[in-house]
Structure formats: C-alpha cells, structure tokens
Amino acid sequence: MPELPEVETIRRQLNERLCGRELISVTLLRSGREAPRGRRFVAALVGKTIQKIERRAKLLIWRFVDGTVLVAHLKMTGRFVFSNKNYAPSRHDRALFEFTSGVCLVWSDVRQFGFMHVVKAKALESLLAAYGPEPLSASNEELADRLITPKTRRVKVALLDQTVIAGIGNIYADEALHRAGLRPTRRLSALSRADRGRLAQALKQVLSESLARHGTSAKDYVDTRGERGGFLDFLRVYGRAGAACRACVTPIKKIVVAQRGTHFCPTCQT
DNA sequence: ATATGCACCTGTGTGC
DNA sequence: TGCACACAGGTGCATA
Numbered sequence: 001m002p003e004l005p006e007v008e009t010i011r012r013q014l015n016e017r018l019c020g021r022e023l024i025s026v027t028l029l030r031s032g033r034e035a036p037r038g039r040r041f042v043a044a045l046v047g048k049t050i051q052k053i054e055r056r057a058k059l060l061i062w063r064f065v066d067g068t069v070l071v072a073h074l075k076m077t078g079r080f081v082f083s084n085k086n087y088a089p090s091r092h093d094r095a096l097f098e099f100t101s102g103v104c105l106v107w108s109d110v111r112q113f114g115f116m117h118v119v120k121a122k123a124l125e126s127l128l129a130a131y132g133p134e135p136l137s138a139s140n141e142e143l144a145d146r147l148i149t150p151k152t153r154r155v156k157v158a159l160l161d162q163t164v165i166a167g168i169g170n171i172y173a174d175e176a177l178h179r180a181g182l183r184p185t186r187r188l189s190a191l192s193r194a195d196r197g198r199l200a201q202a203l204k205q206v207l208s209e210s211l212a213r214h215g216t217s218a219k220d221y222v223d224t225r226g227e228r229g230g231f232l233d234f235l236r237v238y239g240r241a242g243a244a245c246r247a248c249v250t251p252i253k254k255i256v257v258a259q260r261g262t263h264f265c266p267t268c269q270t
Numbered sequence: 271a272t273a274t275g276c277a278c279c280t281g282t283g284t285g286c
Numbered sequence: 287t288g289c290a291c292a293c294a295g296g297t298g299c300a301t302a
Binding site for chain 2: 075076077092109110111112113150152153157219220258259
Binding site for chain 1: 293294295296297
C-alpha cells in the first residue's frame with residue numbers, strides 16, 4: 001500500500017519512538033509466505049537495542065546497535081502501529097514487538113505480501129544495489145536523465161520501475177504525470193528534455209507535498225498512530241475516474257497500463 | 271534485453 | 287439476498 005511518502009512517515013515515527021529502546025520480546029502470530037522463520041528470527045533480535053530506522057525506496061531498515069539489520073517491506077496492506085502491553089491481537093496481525101518502557105509495536109498485513117527479514121551486511125548491500133535514486137534527494141537533472149531509455153517504454157511503466165527511480169508507486173506516478181501534463185502512455189522517446197524536466201519537478205513536488213500531510217490514505221493506509229494520511233483530498237487524478245479535472249473540468253479517464261489502474265485528464269495531459 | 275501476464279493473499283464493492 | 291467477478295498504495299518470476 002504505502003509509497004515513499006507513507007513509508008517515510010512511518011520511518012520518522014518509528015525512529016522517534018524506537019531509537020535507543022531495547023527489544024524485549026517478539027511474538028510471531030501468523031506465517032505468511034515470507035514470514036520470518038520462527039525461533040531464529042526471534043533469537044536474532046531479542047535483547048538488541050535500536051540504533052536508528054532508515055528508509056531506502058519502500059524498504060524500512062531497522063539498524064540495531066550491535067550491527068544487526070532487520071529489513072521490512074509493507075507491500076500493499078502492511079502496517080506498523082504502536083499499541084500497549086494489553087493489546088489483544090487480531091486476525092491479520094503477524095508479529096508483536098515489545099520494547100522497553102512499555103512500547104509495543106504491531107505488524108499487521110491483511111494480504112500477507114509483506115516481509116521482515118534479518119539480513120547480513122552483504123545481503124543488505126545486494127538488496128539495495130539495484131534501486132534508482134531517491135527522488136527527494138536527487139537533482140531534477142539526475143531524475144530527468146533516468147527517463148530516456150528504453151525508448152519504447154511507456155513513461156508510467158518507467159516511473160513504477162524501482163530501478164529507474166526509487167519509491168514511486170501507482171498513486172504518485174499518476175499524480176506526477178498529471179502535474180507534468182504528460183499522458184501515462186507516452187513512450188520515453190516521445191518526451192522532450194523539457195518534458196522530462198517538468199516530470200522530475202512534478203515528482204519531487206507531489207512527493208514532498210504528500211509527505212508534509214503524512215501521505216495518502218486511499219484505502220487502508222494508516223501511520224504508526226493509526227491515523228490516516230491527509231493527502232487524499234489533494235489528489236488530482238488518482239481514484240477520481242469520471243470526476244471533473246480540477247484544472248479544466250474534463251472528466252478524468254481511467255485506463256489500464258501495465259496491469260495497473262491508470263488515471264489521467266484527456267485534456268491536460270498530452 | 272524488454273514486455274506481458276500471472277502469482278502471491280484477503281477483503282470490498284459492483285452488477286446481475 | 288446471493289453469487290461471481292473485478293479490483294486494490296507492490297513486486298518477482300515464468301513465459302513470449
């Protein structure tokens with residue numbers, strides 16, 4: 001579910017509450033396809049102290065003081081929500097993490113696509129190696145230059161490819177393309193230098209505006225306090241099929257690109 | 271090398 | 287009301 005602004009919101013909140021806290025216990029509740037494997041997972045973590053939580057693309061990287069690294073991906077429906085010691089687990093919870101000072105964190109995941117893995121330095125390195133630049137750190141030029149090849153690729157497909165630029169998902173791909181005035185089906189070869197520049201700029205803007213509002217809750221997403229993100233009301237195309245474009249009143253159209261629902265304004269985007 | 275399509279899961283909303 | 291089907295913030299792999 002979460003894309004860069006949502007994952008970054010969660011990272012900040014985890015970091016704030018978990019830094020310097022020792023993990024006292026881990027309770028595994030449900031085993032999905034990539035569930036942490038039982039006792040080894042628990043033994044690798046219990047008694048360790050959190051140093052910091054980082055984010056790369058949509059991955060959350062938990063670094064412990066002793067060098068242990070835990071990597072998490074929430075995929076479509078994963079959540080990290082703080083609770084208290086009396087919390088009664090519910091159906092879709094996958095693990096409970098109890099820290100010092102009574103801080104408890106619930107990992108839940110309705111569709112069970114997500115994962116949490118303890119990884120060695122080498123494995124982490126290769127996991128991170130393929131990702132493209134972070135859009136909020138990279139320059140416009142660097143981002144624009146990623147959107148040149150392969151020439152026949154549709155621009156939306158390129159935006160969703162994490163090796164091209166990291167952290168963009170279905171919502172922000174559509175939103176950035178609307179802001180840049182580009183149809184999602186345009187081939188990269190049909191983008192001018194100016195088009196790519198506008199798109200890079202649009203990406204940075206939409207991601208940072210959403211981050212400032214703690215992300216978008218289109219459906220399930222909540223932050224670690226269980227609160228929804230506030231950016232939904234500011235979306236211009238995503239989830240607005242049939243509604244009037246906020247810029248020109250043309251009804252927003254929905255098509256399928258790369259098996260993903262894709263929203264655009266037939267007038268503003270060419 | 272790139273594109274397509276499906277698979278992984280569960281829940282919800284729509285239309286007949 | 288019931289049922290079948292499409293669709294959902296993501297990605298990885300098998301096949302074309």
